[in-house]
Amino acid sequence: MDDVEEMYNEIIMEHSMNSYNKKKLDKADFEEMGHNPNCGDEISIEVKMNGDVIEDMAFSGHGCAISQASTSVMIDTLKGKTVEEAKDIIKTFIGMIKREIKDDKELEKLDEAIAFKNVSNMPARVKCALLAWHTMEDMIKKNNK
Amino acid sequence: MDIKKDFPLLENRKIAYLDSGATTQKPIEVINAIKEFYEKTNANPHRGAYSLSVEATEVYENTRTKIAEFINAKHREEIIFSKNATESLNLIAYSYGLENIKKDDEICISIMEHHSNLVPWQKVAKTKEAKLTYMYINNDYELSDEEIESKITDKTKIVGITHVSNVLGTINNVEKIIKYAHKKGAIVIVDASQSIPHMKIDVQELDADFLVFSGHKMLAPLGIGVLYGKKEILEKMTPFLMGGDMIEYVYEHDTTFAPLPNKFEAGTQNVEGVVGLGAAIDYIKSIGYNEIHKIENEVVSYAIDELKKLDYLDLYLTPNKENHSSVISFNIKGVHPHDVASILDSEGVCVRSRKSLCTTFNEIFRY
Numbered sequence: 001m002d003d004v005e006e007m008y009n010e011i012i013m014e015h016s017m018n019s020y021n022k023k024k025l026d027k028a029d030f031e032e033m034g035h036n037p038n039c040g041d042e043i044s045i046e047v048k049m050n051g052d053v054i055e056d057m058a059f060s061g062h063g064c065a066i067s068q069a070s071t072s073v074m075i076d077t078l079k080g081k082t083v084e085e086a087k088d089i090i091k092t093f094i095g096m097i098k099r100e101i102k103d104d105k106e107l108e109k110l111d112e113a114i115a116f117k118n119v120s121n122m123p124a125r126v127k128c129a130l131l132a133w134h135t136m137e138d139m140i141k142k143n144n145k
Numbered sequence: 146m147d148i149k150k151d152f153p154l155l156e157n158r159k160i161a162y163l164d165s166g167a168t169t170q171k172p173i174e175v176i177n178a179i180k181e182f183y184e185k186t187n188a189n190p191h192r193g194a195y196s197l198s199v200e201a202t203e204v205y206e207n208t209r210t211k212i213a214e215f216i217n218a219k220h221r222e223e224i225i226f227s228k229n230a231t232e233s234l235n236l237i238a239y240s241y242g243l244e245n246i247k248k249d250d251e252i253c254i255s256i257m258e259h260h261s262n263l264v265p266w267q268k269v270a271k272t273k274e275a276k277l278t279y280m281y282i283n284n285d286y287e288l289s290d291e292e293i294e295s296k297i298t299d300k301t302k303i304v305g306i307t308h309v310s311n312v313l314g315t316i317n318n319v320e321k322i323i324k325y326a327h328k329k330g331a332i333v334i335v336d337a338s339q340s341i342p343h344m345k346i347d348v349q350e351l352d353a354d355f356l357v358f359s360g361h362k363m364l365a366p367l368g369i370g371v372l373y374g375k376k377e378i379l380e381k382m383t384p385f386l387m388g389g390d391m392i393e394y395v396y397e398h399d400t401t402f403a404p405l406p407n408k409f410e411a412g413t414q415n416v417e418g419v420v421g422l423g424a425a426i427d428y429i430k431s432i433g434y435n436e437i438h439k440i441e442n443e444v445v446s447y448a449i450d451e452l453k454k455l456d457y458l459d460l461y462l463t464p465n466k467e468n469h470s471s472v473i474s475f476n477i478k479g480v481h482p483h484d485v486a487s488i489l490d491s492e493g494v495c496v497r498s499r500k501s502l503c504t505t506f507n508e509i510f511r512y
Contacts, residue, residue, distance in 0.1 A: 004491035008484070039483050039499045064481035125487060 003121045008065065011073065011115040016065035019072035023058045030143055034061075034135030036127055041067045045075075045135055052082050059132070066125050070116060071132035077113045078136070083144055089113075090133050090140075096120065097129050148432070148440070160493045166311050166339060166472050167497055168361045171421075175364055178424035179417050189413055191390055205416050208423035209406065215426050216356070217347040218373055222405040225372040225379070226414055230338045231261035233357035233372035234305075236385040236409065237334055238265035241355075244383060246302055248274040253296050253331070254305040255280040255288055257312060262305045262336045276300075286313045286463045293322055301331040308340035314472030315463050316340070323352050332378070338362050343441060343470055345434045348373055360418060365425035369418025372409070379405055386411040441471045448473055 015021075028046035035042050041063030048056040057075040062068075074093070078086045093113055095101040099120050107114055119129040149155050151172040155162060162170060182204065188195075190202040213221040227233045242265070246252065252266045256279045270277040280296045283289045297304055304326040309316050323333045332354040337346055342363040348356050353373070360369035374382075384391055384402055388411035393401040402408045429437070452460055452475060461474040477485050486498030 004488055007487070041483075064483035066484070068481075122487065124490070125483075128483065 003118055006118045007122060007125070009115055009118075011112055012065060012069040015069035015072035019059075019068065021058055021072045021075040022060060022068075024060065025056055025058045028058075030139055032135050032139035032142070034131050034138075036063070036067070036131050038127070039064070041128065041131055043067065043071055043132060043135060045071070045132065045139065047139065052084075054078055054081055054083070054086060063131070064128055066116075066119065066128040067131045070113075070129045073113050073115065074132045074136065077111050083140060086136070087140060090137050093133050094130060094137075097126055151428075160495055162495045164495045164497050165342070166362070168367065169342065169364050171366065172364055172425075172428050174428050175366065175421045175424045179366065179421050182417055182420045187416075190416060191407075201416060204423075205414065205419050208419045211423050211426055212371060215346075215430075216341075216373060217349050219349060220376050223348075223373055223376050223379065225374065225406050225409040226419060227357075227370040227372050228368055228415070229359040229361070229370035230259075230336060230357045231359075231370075233355075233370050234261050234334070234336070235265050236372055237355050237357075237374075238269050240382040240385045240409075241332075241378070242266070242269035242303060243272060246270070246273040246275045249300065250275045250302045251278050251298060251300040252276070252303045252305070253278045253280065253298075253301045253326075255307065255317065256282060257310040257315065257317075258305060258307055259311055259336065259338070262307060262334070266303070266305060275302075280306075282313075282315070285465060286310075286315050286461060287465070287468055288315075288317055288322075290318075290321065293318075293325055297322070297326050297329050297331060299329055301326065301329055304331050304333045305336070306333065307336040307338075308346075309343070309470040309472070311339050311472060313461055313463070313474055314470045316468050316470050319351060319353070327352065339470065339472070342429075343434075343437060354378055360422040360425065363422075363425055364428055365422035366418050369415050369422050371422075376405065379409070384408050384411065388412045390414075445469075445471050445473065 025046045025048055027048065029049045030047045031044060033042070033044050043059055043061035043063060046058045047054055057079055059071045059075060077089060081089065089109055092101065092106060093110055096107055096110065096117055097120050101107065116129050119125050152170045153173055153176065154170045186200050186204055188198040188201040190198065190205040192198050209224045210221045212224045218224060227236060246269055250273070252270055252275060254263060254266055254277070266277055269275065278296055280288050280292050283292065304322060306317055306319055306322050308319050319335055326333045334355040334357070335351065335353045337356050337358040339362065340346065341358045346356070354375050356373040358371055361367045391403050391407050391409065391411040393403050449462065452458060452473065457478050459476045459478060463469050476482065482498040486496055489496055
Protein backbone atom coordinates (compact mmCIF):
# COMPACT_ATOMS: atom_id res chain seq x y z
CA MET A 1 0.00 0.00 0.00
CA ASP A 2 2.93 2.34 0.70
CA ASP A 3 3.82 3.04 -2.89
CA VAL A 4 0.26 3.76 -3.82
CA GLU A 5 -0.30 6.05 -0.87
CA GLU A 6 2.89 7.91 -1.63
CA MET A 7 2.07 8.11 -5.29
CA TYR A 8 -1.28 9.73 -4.66
CA ASN A 9 0.33 12.41 -2.53
CA GLU A 10 -1.02 15.85 -1.84
CA ILE A 11 0.64 17.59 -4.76
CA ILE A 12 -0.61 15.02 -7.22
CA MET A 13 -4.15 14.99 -5.86
CA GLU A 14 -4.31 18.78 -5.88
CA HIS A 15 -3.10 19.08 -9.45
CA SER A 16 -5.24 16.24 -10.79
CA MET A 17 -8.52 17.77 -9.70
CA ASN A 18 -9.55 21.01 -11.34
CA SER A 19 -6.06 22.22 -12.09
CA TYR A 20 -5.76 25.94 -12.70
CA ASN A 21 -3.53 25.08 -15.67
CA LYS A 22 -6.39 23.31 -17.41
CA LYS A 23 -7.68 26.03 -19.70
CA LYS A 24 -7.23 27.57 -23.13
CA LEU A 25 -4.67 30.31 -23.78
CA ASP A 26 -5.92 33.41 -25.58
CA LYS A 27 -3.16 33.26 -28.08
CA ALA A 28 -0.86 30.26 -28.16
CA ASP A 29 2.25 30.09 -30.33
CA PHE A 30 2.48 26.30 -30.27
CA GLU A 31 0.12 23.44 -29.58
CA GLU A 32 0.99 19.76 -29.35
CA MET A 33 -1.23 16.73 -28.83
CA GLY A 34 -0.17 13.78 -26.72
CA HIS A 35 -1.96 10.46 -26.79
CA ASN A 36 -1.55 7.18 -24.99
CA PRO A 37 -3.41 4.62 -27.08
CA ASN A 38 -3.09 1.93 -24.41
CA CYS A 39 -5.18 3.72 -21.85
CA GLY A 40 -6.90 6.36 -23.95
CA ASP A 41 -5.36 9.38 -22.23
CA GLU A 42 -5.32 12.43 -24.47
CA ILE A 43 -3.84 15.82 -23.73
CA SER A 44 -3.15 18.96 -25.65
CA ILE A 45 -0.47 21.39 -24.47
CA GLU A 46 -0.39 25.06 -25.47
CA VAL A 47 2.64 27.32 -25.17
CA LYS A 48 3.03 31.07 -25.50
CA MET A 49 6.55 32.34 -26.00
CA ASN A 50 8.22 35.63 -25.23
CA GLY A 51 11.45 35.54 -27.18
CA ASP A 52 13.25 32.47 -25.93
CA VAL A 53 11.28 32.28 -22.70
CA ILE A 54 8.18 30.17 -22.12
CA GLU A 55 5.78 32.87 -20.99
CA ASP A 56 2.61 30.88 -20.49
CA MET A 57 1.30 27.34 -20.82
CA ALA A 58 -2.01 25.54 -20.51
CA PHE A 59 -3.45 22.11 -21.18
CA SER A 60 -6.70 20.40 -22.02
CA GLY A 61 -7.79 16.77 -22.40
CA HIS A 62 -8.57 13.84 -20.17
CA GLY A 63 -6.79 11.04 -18.39
CA CYS A 64 -5.98 9.47 -15.05
CA ALA A 65 -4.92 11.41 -11.96
CA ILE A 66 -1.24 10.75 -12.63
CA SER A 67 -1.25 11.98 -16.21
CA GLN A 68 -3.39 15.01 -15.44
CA ALA A 69 -1.34 16.03 -12.40
CA SER A 70 1.93 15.41 -14.19
CA THR A 71 0.84 17.73 -16.99
CA SER A 72 -0.20 20.45 -14.59
CA VAL A 73 2.96 20.23 -12.50
CA MET A 74 5.09 20.28 -15.65
CA ILE A 75 3.45 23.53 -16.64
CA ASP A 76 4.25 25.08 -13.24
CA THR A 77 7.83 23.87 -13.54
CA LEU A 78 8.52 25.04 -17.09
CA LYS A 79 6.77 28.40 -17.05
CA GLY A 80 9.30 31.24 -17.10
CA LYS A 81 12.14 28.99 -18.22
CA THR A 82 14.11 29.30 -21.46
CA VAL A 83 13.76 26.55 -24.04
CA GLU A 84 17.24 25.25 -23.19
CA GLU A 85 16.42 25.13 -19.48
CA ALA A 86 13.12 23.41 -20.27
CA LYS A 87 14.90 20.76 -22.33
CA ASP A 88 17.23 20.04 -19.43
CA ILE A 89 14.38 19.79 -16.90
CA ILE A 90 12.38 17.48 -19.19
CA LYS A 91 15.41 15.24 -19.61
CA THR A 92 15.91 15.13 -15.86
CA PHE A 93 12.26 14.30 -15.17
CA ILE A 94 12.28 11.46 -17.70
CA GLY A 95 15.57 10.24 -16.21
CA MET A 96 14.05 10.26 -12.72
CA ILE A 97 10.97 8.26 -13.74
CA LYS A 98 13.09 5.77 -15.67
CA ARG A 99 15.47 5.51 -12.67
CA GLU A 100 18.45 6.57 -14.75
CA ILE A 101 19.46 9.33 -12.36
CA LYS A 102 21.21 8.12 -9.25
CA ASP A 103 22.26 11.47 -7.75
CA ASP A 104 19.34 13.11 -5.92
CA LYS A 105 21.03 16.50 -6.16
CA GLU A 106 20.39 16.50 -9.87
CA LEU A 107 16.67 16.30 -9.17
CA GLU A 108 16.57 19.61 -7.32
CA LYS A 109 15.84 21.56 -10.49
CA LEU A 110 12.59 19.60 -10.84
CA ASP A 111 11.05 21.51 -7.96
CA GLU A 112 7.50 20.21 -7.25
CA ALA A 113 7.78 17.67 -10.05
CA ILE A 114 9.93 15.62 -7.67
CA ALA A 115 6.58 14.49 -6.21
CA PHE A 116 6.37 11.96 -9.04
CA LYS A 117 9.51 10.12 -8.00
CA ASN A 118 7.48 7.24 -6.57
CA VAL A 119 5.90 6.52 -9.92
CA SER A 120 9.25 5.01 -10.86
CA ASN A 121 8.34 2.15 -8.48
CA MET A 122 5.16 1.44 -10.39
CA PRO A 123 6.06 0.36 -13.92
CA ALA A 124 2.40 0.19 -14.95
CA ARG A 125 2.06 3.93 -14.39
CA VAL A 126 5.31 5.24 -15.86
CA LYS A 127 3.71 6.06 -19.18
CA CYS A 128 0.99 8.07 -17.42
CA ALA A 129 3.57 10.27 -15.72
CA LEU A 130 5.63 10.73 -18.87
CA LEU A 131 2.87 11.56 -21.36
CA ALA A 132 3.02 15.34 -20.94
CA TRP A 133 6.79 15.47 -20.79
CA HIS A 134 7.20 13.46 -23.97
CA THR A 135 4.61 15.64 -25.64
CA MET A 136 6.54 18.76 -24.63
CA GLU A 137 9.78 17.16 -25.82
CA ASP A 138 8.15 16.53 -29.22
CA MET A 139 6.92 20.10 -29.42
CA ILE A 140 10.41 21.49 -28.78
CA LYS A 141 11.98 19.11 -31.29
CA LYS A 142 9.49 20.05 -33.98
CA ASN A 143 9.72 23.81 -33.52
CA ASN A 144 13.24 24.44 -32.36
CA LYS A 145 15.46 23.56 -35.26
CA MET B 146 -15.20 -28.24 -5.28
CA ASP B 147 -11.93 -26.42 -4.70
CA ILE B 148 -11.01 -25.30 -8.19
CA LYS B 149 -8.48 -22.68 -7.13
CA LYS B 150 -6.01 -25.37 -6.06
CA ASP B 151 -5.81 -26.55 -9.69
CA PHE B 152 -4.15 -23.26 -10.64
CA PRO B 153 -0.52 -23.06 -9.49
CA LEU B 154 -0.27 -19.32 -10.09
CA LEU B 155 -3.20 -18.66 -7.78
CA GLU B 156 -1.52 -20.83 -5.15
CA ASN B 157 1.83 -19.07 -5.59
CA ARG B 158 0.58 -15.50 -5.62
CA LYS B 159 -1.65 -13.95 -3.00
CA ILE B 160 -3.95 -12.20 -5.43
CA ALA B 161 -7.56 -12.00 -6.48
CA TYR B 162 -7.24 -12.43 -10.22
CA LEU B 163 -10.32 -10.85 -11.81
CA ASP B 164 -9.01 -10.35 -15.34
CA SER B 165 -9.82 -13.69 -16.95
CA GLY B 166 -11.56 -11.83 -19.77
CA ALA B 167 -8.08 -10.68 -20.83
CA THR B 168 -6.38 -14.02 -20.25
CA THR B 169 -7.06 -16.89 -17.88
CA GLN B 170 -4.60 -18.53 -15.52
CA LYS B 171 -3.74 -22.11 -16.41
CA PRO B 172 -4.64 -25.30 -14.53
CA ILE B 173 -1.84 -27.72 -13.69
CA GLU B 174 -3.26 -30.24 -16.21
CA VAL B 175 -2.52 -27.80 -19.06
CA ILE B 176 0.97 -27.01 -17.80
CA ASN B 177 1.76 -30.71 -17.37
CA ALA B 178 0.44 -31.62 -20.82
CA ILE B 179 2.86 -29.14 -22.41
CA LYS B 180 5.73 -30.39 -20.29
CA GLU B 181 4.94 -33.97 -21.20
CA PHE B 182 4.74 -33.14 -24.89
CA TYR B 183 8.24 -31.67 -24.85
CA GLU B 184 9.61 -34.50 -22.75
CA LYS B 185 8.09 -37.32 -24.78
CA THR B 186 6.54 -36.40 -28.12
CA ASN B 187 8.10 -33.24 -29.58
CA ALA B 188 8.83 -33.33 -33.32
CA ASN B 189 7.63 -31.43 -36.37
CA PRO B 190 4.21 -32.82 -37.34
CA HIS B 191 3.51 -33.83 -40.96
CA ARG B 192 7.25 -33.85 -41.69
CA GLY B 193 9.42 -36.76 -40.72
CA ALA B 194 9.04 -40.35 -41.81
CA TYR B 195 9.94 -41.51 -38.34
CA SER B 196 7.66 -42.61 -35.57
CA LEU B 197 8.29 -39.60 -33.30
CA SER B 198 7.06 -37.20 -35.99
CA VAL B 199 4.10 -39.47 -36.61
CA GLU B 200 3.25 -39.31 -32.90
CA ALA B 201 3.53 -35.51 -32.89
CA THR B 202 1.22 -35.44 -35.91
CA GLU B 203 -1.25 -37.67 -34.07
CA VAL B 204 -1.29 -35.45 -31.01
CA TYR B 205 -1.83 -32.41 -33.22
CA GLU B 206 -4.53 -33.93 -35.42
CA ASN B 207 -6.32 -35.70 -32.57
CA THR B 208 -6.73 -32.35 -30.87
CA ARG B 209 -8.31 -31.00 -34.04
CA THR B 210 -10.85 -33.80 -33.83
CA LYS B 211 -11.37 -33.08 -30.13
CA ILE B 212 -12.10 -29.42 -30.87
CA ALA B 213 -14.45 -30.32 -33.73
CA GLU B 214 -16.42 -32.52 -31.31
CA PHE B 215 -16.26 -29.87 -28.58
CA ILE B 216 -18.03 -27.27 -30.73
CA ASN B 217 -19.98 -29.88 -32.72
CA ALA B 218 -18.46 -29.11 -36.12
CA LYS B 219 -19.66 -31.43 -38.86
CA HIS B 220 -16.16 -32.06 -40.24
CA ARG B 221 -12.83 -32.07 -38.45
CA GLU B 222 -11.17 -30.15 -41.31
CA GLU B 223 -13.45 -27.21 -40.52
CA ILE B 224 -11.14 -26.51 -37.56
CA ILE B 225 -8.15 -24.33 -38.51
CA PHE B 226 -5.46 -23.53 -35.96
CA SER B 227 -4.34 -19.92 -35.70
CA LYS B 228 -2.43 -17.72 -33.29
CA ASN B 229 -5.54 -16.32 -31.62
CA ALA B 230 -9.00 -14.95 -32.39
CA THR B 231 -7.40 -11.85 -33.89
CA GLU B 232 -5.49 -13.87 -36.46
CA SER B 233 -8.59 -15.96 -37.21
CA LEU B 234 -10.57 -12.78 -37.88
CA ASN B 235 -7.81 -11.36 -40.06
CA LEU B 236 -7.74 -14.59 -42.04
CA ILE B 237 -11.47 -14.23 -42.70
CA ALA B 238 -11.12 -10.54 -43.59
CA TYR B 239 -8.29 -11.14 -46.05
CA SER B 240 -9.24 -14.49 -47.55
CA TYR B 241 -13.02 -14.09 -47.55
CA GLY B 242 -13.69 -10.37 -47.12
CA LEU B 243 -11.38 -8.96 -49.75
CA GLU B 244 -12.40 -11.66 -52.23
CA ASN B 245 -16.16 -11.39 -51.80
CA ILE B 246 -17.01 -7.83 -50.80
CA LYS B 247 -17.78 -5.50 -53.69
CA LYS B 248 -18.31 -1.78 -54.05
CA ASP B 249 -21.38 -0.52 -52.11
CA ASP B 250 -21.85 -3.80 -50.24
CA GLU B 251 -22.36 -3.47 -46.50
CA ILE B 252 -20.43 -5.09 -43.66
CA CYS B 253 -22.42 -4.90 -40.45
CA ILE B 254 -20.90 -5.29 -36.98
CA SER B 255 -22.02 -4.40 -33.48
CA ILE B 256 -20.66 -1.40 -31.60
CA MET B 257 -19.47 -3.75 -28.86
CA GLU B 258 -17.00 -5.58 -31.10
CA HIS B 259 -13.43 -5.96 -29.94
CA HIS B 260 -10.97 -4.08 -32.16
CA SER B 261 -10.00 -7.41 -33.73
CA ASN B 262 -13.49 -7.74 -35.23
CA LEU B 263 -13.64 -4.08 -36.21
CA VAL B 264 -10.35 -2.79 -37.62
CA PRO B 265 -9.99 -5.60 -40.24
CA TRP B 266 -13.48 -4.72 -41.52
CA GLN B 267 -12.58 -1.04 -41.77
CA LYS B 268 -9.71 -2.12 -43.97
CA VAL B 269 -11.90 -4.35 -46.16
CA ALA B 270 -14.57 -1.64 -46.45
CA LYS B 271 -12.03 1.02 -47.42
CA THR B 272 -10.23 -1.21 -49.92
CA LYS B 273 -13.41 -2.37 -51.63
CA GLU B 274 -15.34 0.94 -51.30
CA ALA B 275 -17.93 -0.86 -49.23
CA LYS B 276 -19.81 0.49 -46.23
CA LEU B 277 -19.18 -0.49 -42.62
CA THR B 278 -22.37 -0.20 -40.55
CA TYR B 279 -22.92 -0.62 -36.81
CA MET B 280 -25.61 -2.11 -34.63
CA TYR B 281 -25.83 0.06 -31.49
CA ILE B 282 -26.87 -0.91 -27.97
CA ASN B 283 -30.03 0.26 -26.24
CA ASN B 284 -30.39 1.54 -22.66
CA ASP B 285 -30.25 -2.04 -21.38
CA TYR B 286 -26.78 -2.43 -22.99
CA GLU B 287 -28.27 -4.92 -25.44
CA LEU B 288 -28.86 -5.09 -29.19
CA SER B 289 -32.61 -4.89 -29.75
CA ASP B 290 -34.41 -6.91 -32.41
CA GLU B 291 -35.39 -3.67 -34.14
CA GLU B 292 -31.75 -2.58 -34.27
CA ILE B 293 -30.68 -5.92 -35.73
CA GLU B 294 -33.43 -5.84 -38.35
CA SER B 295 -32.81 -2.24 -39.36
CA LYS B 296 -29.02 -2.54 -39.71
CA ILE B 297 -28.77 -5.88 -41.51
CA THR B 298 -30.12 -5.05 -44.95
CA ASP B 299 -30.33 -6.57 -48.42
CA LYS B 300 -26.94 -4.99 -49.11
CA THR B 301 -25.28 -6.63 -46.10
CA LYS B 302 -22.86 -9.36 -47.12
CA ILE B 303 -20.97 -9.94 -43.88
CA VAL B 304 -22.15 -9.66 -40.27
CA GLY B 305 -19.59 -9.70 -37.45
CA ILE B 306 -20.90 -10.26 -33.93
CA THR B 307 -19.35 -11.00 -30.58
CA HIS B 308 -21.21 -13.73 -28.72
CA VAL B 309 -20.49 -12.15 -25.34
CA SER B 310 -19.26 -8.56 -24.99
CA ASN B 311 -15.85 -8.29 -23.34
CA VAL B 312 -16.84 -4.87 -22.02
CA LEU B 313 -20.42 -5.38 -20.81
CA GLY B 314 -20.79 -9.12 -20.42
CA THR B 315 -23.95 -8.88 -22.52
CA ILE B 316 -24.82 -12.17 -24.23
CA ASN B 317 -25.91 -11.27 -27.73
CA ASN B 318 -28.76 -13.05 -29.42
CA VAL B 319 -26.53 -14.61 -32.07
CA GLU B 320 -29.19 -17.19 -33.02
CA LYS B 321 -31.51 -14.37 -34.02
CA ILE B 322 -28.76 -12.41 -35.80
CA ILE B 323 -27.62 -15.46 -37.77
CA LYS B 324 -31.16 -16.39 -38.82
CA TYR B 325 -31.93 -12.86 -39.90
CA ALA B 326 -28.61 -12.36 -41.70
CA HIS B 327 -29.04 -15.61 -43.60
CA LYS B 328 -32.51 -14.49 -44.67
CA LYS B 329 -30.85 -11.38 -46.08
CA GLY B 330 -28.14 -13.40 -47.81
CA ALA B 331 -25.25 -12.42 -45.53
CA ILE B 332 -22.73 -14.71 -43.85
CA VAL B 333 -22.10 -14.37 -40.11
CA ILE B 334 -18.83 -14.42 -38.17
CA VAL B 335 -19.22 -15.12 -34.45
CA ASP B 336 -16.46 -14.06 -32.06
CA ALA B 337 -16.79 -16.66 -29.31
CA SER B 338 -13.68 -15.59 -27.36
CA GLN B 339 -15.69 -14.49 -24.33
CA SER B 340 -18.41 -17.12 -24.53
CA ILE B 341 -16.63 -20.43 -25.03
CA PRO B 342 -15.03 -20.41 -21.56
CA HIS B 343 -18.51 -20.16 -20.06
CA MET B 344 -21.08 -21.88 -22.26
CA LYS B 345 -21.54 -24.79 -24.64
CA ILE B 346 -20.99 -23.77 -28.26
CA ASP B 347 -22.69 -25.78 -31.00
CA VAL B 348 -21.75 -24.36 -34.41
CA GLN B 349 -24.29 -26.51 -36.27
CA GLU B 350 -27.15 -25.50 -34.03
CA LEU B 351 -26.11 -21.85 -34.30
CA ASP B 352 -25.58 -22.25 -38.05
CA ALA B 353 -22.60 -19.89 -37.80
CA ASP B 354 -20.60 -19.53 -41.02
CA PHE B 355 -17.43 -18.71 -39.12
CA LEU B 356 -16.68 -18.85 -35.41
CA VAL B 357 -13.41 -17.84 -33.78
CA PHE B 358 -11.87 -18.02 -30.34
CA SER B 359 -8.54 -17.75 -28.51
CA GLY B 360 -7.12 -20.56 -26.44
CA HIS B 361 -5.62 -18.35 -23.77
CA LYS B 362 -9.01 -17.05 -22.62
CA MET B 363 -10.19 -20.62 -21.99
CA LEU B 364 -7.33 -21.95 -19.81
CA ALA B 365 -5.04 -22.90 -22.73
CA PRO B 366 -1.62 -21.34 -23.38
CA LEU B 367 -1.02 -18.04 -25.12
CA GLY B 368 -0.54 -18.09 -28.88
CA ILE B 369 -3.09 -20.69 -29.95
CA GLY B 370 -6.45 -19.88 -31.49
CA VAL B 371 -9.12 -21.48 -33.58
CA LEU B 372 -11.02 -20.61 -36.71
CA TYR B 373 -14.10 -22.64 -37.46
CA GLY B 374 -15.59 -22.21 -40.92
CA LYS B 375 -18.19 -24.12 -42.87
CA LYS B 376 -16.42 -26.53 -45.17
CA GLU B 377 -18.09 -25.31 -48.36
CA ILE B 378 -17.01 -21.73 -47.60
CA LEU B 379 -13.44 -22.58 -46.53
CA GLU B 380 -12.94 -24.69 -49.64
CA LYS B 381 -13.66 -21.74 -51.92
CA MET B 382 -11.32 -19.40 -50.06
CA THR B 383 -7.75 -18.66 -51.04
CA PRO B 384 -4.95 -19.24 -48.51
CA PHE B 385 -4.04 -16.44 -46.10
CA LEU B 386 -0.39 -17.25 -45.42
CA MET B 387 1.87 -19.02 -47.90
CA GLY B 388 4.67 -21.41 -47.06
CA GLY B 389 5.45 -24.95 -46.12
CA ASP B 390 2.83 -27.56 -45.32
CA MET B 391 0.03 -25.70 -47.06
CA ILE B 392 1.04 -26.75 -50.57
CA GLU B 393 0.28 -29.68 -52.82
CA TYR B 394 2.70 -29.20 -55.73
CA VAL B 395 5.18 -26.36 -56.11
CA TYR B 396 6.51 -25.51 -59.56
CA GLU B 397 8.86 -22.65 -60.34
CA HIS B 398 6.04 -20.22 -61.11
CA ASP B 399 2.93 -21.84 -59.78
CA THR B 400 1.66 -23.81 -56.81
CA THR B 401 -1.35 -25.89 -56.04
CA PHE B 402 -2.54 -25.80 -52.48
CA ALA B 403 -3.18 -28.55 -49.98
CA PRO B 404 -6.77 -29.42 -49.10
CA LEU B 405 -8.40 -28.31 -45.86
CA PRO B 406 -7.31 -27.77 -43.18
CA ASN B 407 -3.62 -27.59 -44.17
CA LYS B 408 -4.37 -24.93 -46.81
CA PHE B 409 -4.67 -22.44 -43.95
CA GLU B 410 -1.85 -23.71 -41.77
CA ALA B 411 1.38 -22.53 -43.36
CA GLY B 412 4.66 -23.23 -41.64
CA THR B 413 5.43 -25.21 -38.51
CA GLN B 414 2.51 -24.85 -36.18
CA ASN B 415 2.25 -24.17 -32.46
CA VAL B 416 1.93 -27.81 -31.44
CA GLU B 417 2.60 -27.06 -27.79
CA GLY B 418 -0.33 -24.63 -27.90
CA VAL B 419 -2.55 -27.22 -29.56
CA VAL B 420 -1.60 -29.79 -26.91
CA GLY B 421 -2.36 -27.25 -24.17
CA LEU B 422 -5.69 -26.38 -25.77
CA GLY B 423 -6.61 -30.05 -25.86
CA ALA B 424 -5.81 -30.35 -22.15
CA ALA B 425 -7.81 -27.19 -21.41
CA ILE B 426 -10.85 -28.66 -23.17
CA ASP B 427 -10.47 -31.86 -21.15
CA TYR B 428 -10.31 -29.78 -17.98
CA ILE B 429 -13.44 -27.80 -18.88
CA LYS B 430 -15.26 -31.04 -19.72
CA SER B 431 -14.17 -32.62 -16.44
CA ILE B 432 -15.92 -29.83 -14.54
CA GLY B 433 -18.74 -29.44 -17.03
CA TYR B 434 -20.46 -26.33 -18.32
CA ASN B 435 -23.40 -26.87 -15.96
CA GLU B 436 -21.15 -26.72 -12.94
CA ILE B 437 -19.18 -23.80 -14.42
CA HIS B 438 -22.42 -21.94 -14.96
CA LYS B 439 -23.60 -22.67 -11.45
CA ILE B 440 -20.40 -21.43 -9.82
CA GLU B 441 -20.18 -18.34 -11.99
CA ASN B 442 -23.77 -17.50 -11.34
CA GLU B 443 -23.18 -17.60 -7.59
CA VAL B 444 -20.04 -15.47 -7.75
CA VAL B 445 -21.40 -12.96 -10.26
CA SER B 446 -24.74 -12.54 -8.45
CA TYR B 447 -22.96 -11.99 -5.17
CA ALA B 448 -20.56 -9.47 -6.70
CA ILE B 449 -23.36 -7.53 -8.38
CA ASP B 450 -25.44 -7.44 -5.19
CA GLU B 451 -22.47 -6.14 -3.20
CA LEU B 452 -21.40 -3.61 -5.86
CA LYS B 453 -24.94 -2.26 -6.06
CA LYS B 454 -24.68 -1.24 -2.41
CA LEU B 455 -21.88 1.22 -3.23
CA ASP B 456 -23.42 4.54 -4.14
CA TYR B 457 -20.16 5.94 -5.51
CA LEU B 458 -20.08 3.33 -8.21
CA ASP B 459 -21.79 3.13 -11.61
CA LEU B 460 -22.51 -0.35 -12.99
CA TYR B 461 -22.87 -0.93 -16.73
CA LEU B 462 -25.02 -3.98 -16.76
CA THR B 463 -28.07 -5.31 -18.54
CA PRO B 464 -31.02 -5.63 -16.12
CA ASN B 465 -31.91 -8.91 -17.85
CA LYS B 466 -29.93 -11.47 -15.90
CA GLU B 467 -30.35 -14.19 -18.51
CA ASN B 468 -28.54 -11.97 -21.03
CA HIS B 469 -25.51 -11.40 -18.84
CA SER B 470 -22.38 -13.55 -18.68
CA SER B 471 -19.64 -12.90 -16.14
CA VAL B 472 -17.93 -9.61 -17.06
CA ILE B 473 -18.83 -6.82 -14.65
CA SER B 474 -18.06 -3.30 -15.81
CA PHE B 475 -18.10 -0.46 -13.34
CA ASN B 476 -16.83 3.03 -12.84
CA ILE B 477 -16.07 4.87 -9.64
CA LYS B 478 -17.57 8.30 -9.99
CA GLY B 479 -14.97 10.99 -10.53
CA VAL B 480 -12.00 8.62 -10.47
CA HIS B 481 -10.18 7.52 -13.58
CA PRO B 482 -10.25 3.71 -14.04
CA HIS B 483 -6.46 3.60 -14.25
CA ASP B 484 -6.17 5.10 -10.78
CA VAL B 485 -8.79 2.68 -9.43
CA ALA B 486 -6.81 -0.25 -10.86
CA SER B 487 -3.56 0.95 -9.27
CA ILE B 488 -5.20 1.21 -5.87
CA LEU B 489 -6.91 -2.20 -6.22
CA ASP B 490 -3.58 -3.65 -7.35
CA SER B 491 -1.95 -2.44 -4.16
CA GLU B 492 -4.51 -4.62 -2.32
CA GLY B 493 -3.74 -7.63 -4.54
CA VAL B 494 -6.78 -7.33 -6.78
CA CYS B 495 -6.16 -7.58 -10.54
CA VAL B 496 -8.81 -5.87 -12.64
CA ARG B 497 -8.97 -4.62 -16.18
CA SER B 498 -8.79 -0.87 -16.31
CA ARG B 499 -8.97 1.51 -19.14
CA LYS B 500 -11.41 2.97 -21.29
CA SER B 501 -12.45 -0.28 -22.92
CA LEU B 502 -10.45 -1.73 -25.78
CA CYS B 503 -13.13 -0.56 -28.13
CA THR B 504 -12.48 3.14 -28.54
CA THR B 505 -15.43 3.63 -30.87
CA PHE B 506 -17.65 2.11 -28.19
CA ASN B 507 -16.18 4.57 -25.72
CA GLU B 508 -17.62 7.46 -27.62
CA ILE B 509 -20.99 6.24 -26.39
CA PHE B 510 -19.86 4.80 -23.10
CA ARG B 511 -18.16 7.83 -21.56
CA TYR B 512 -16.82 7.40 -18.11
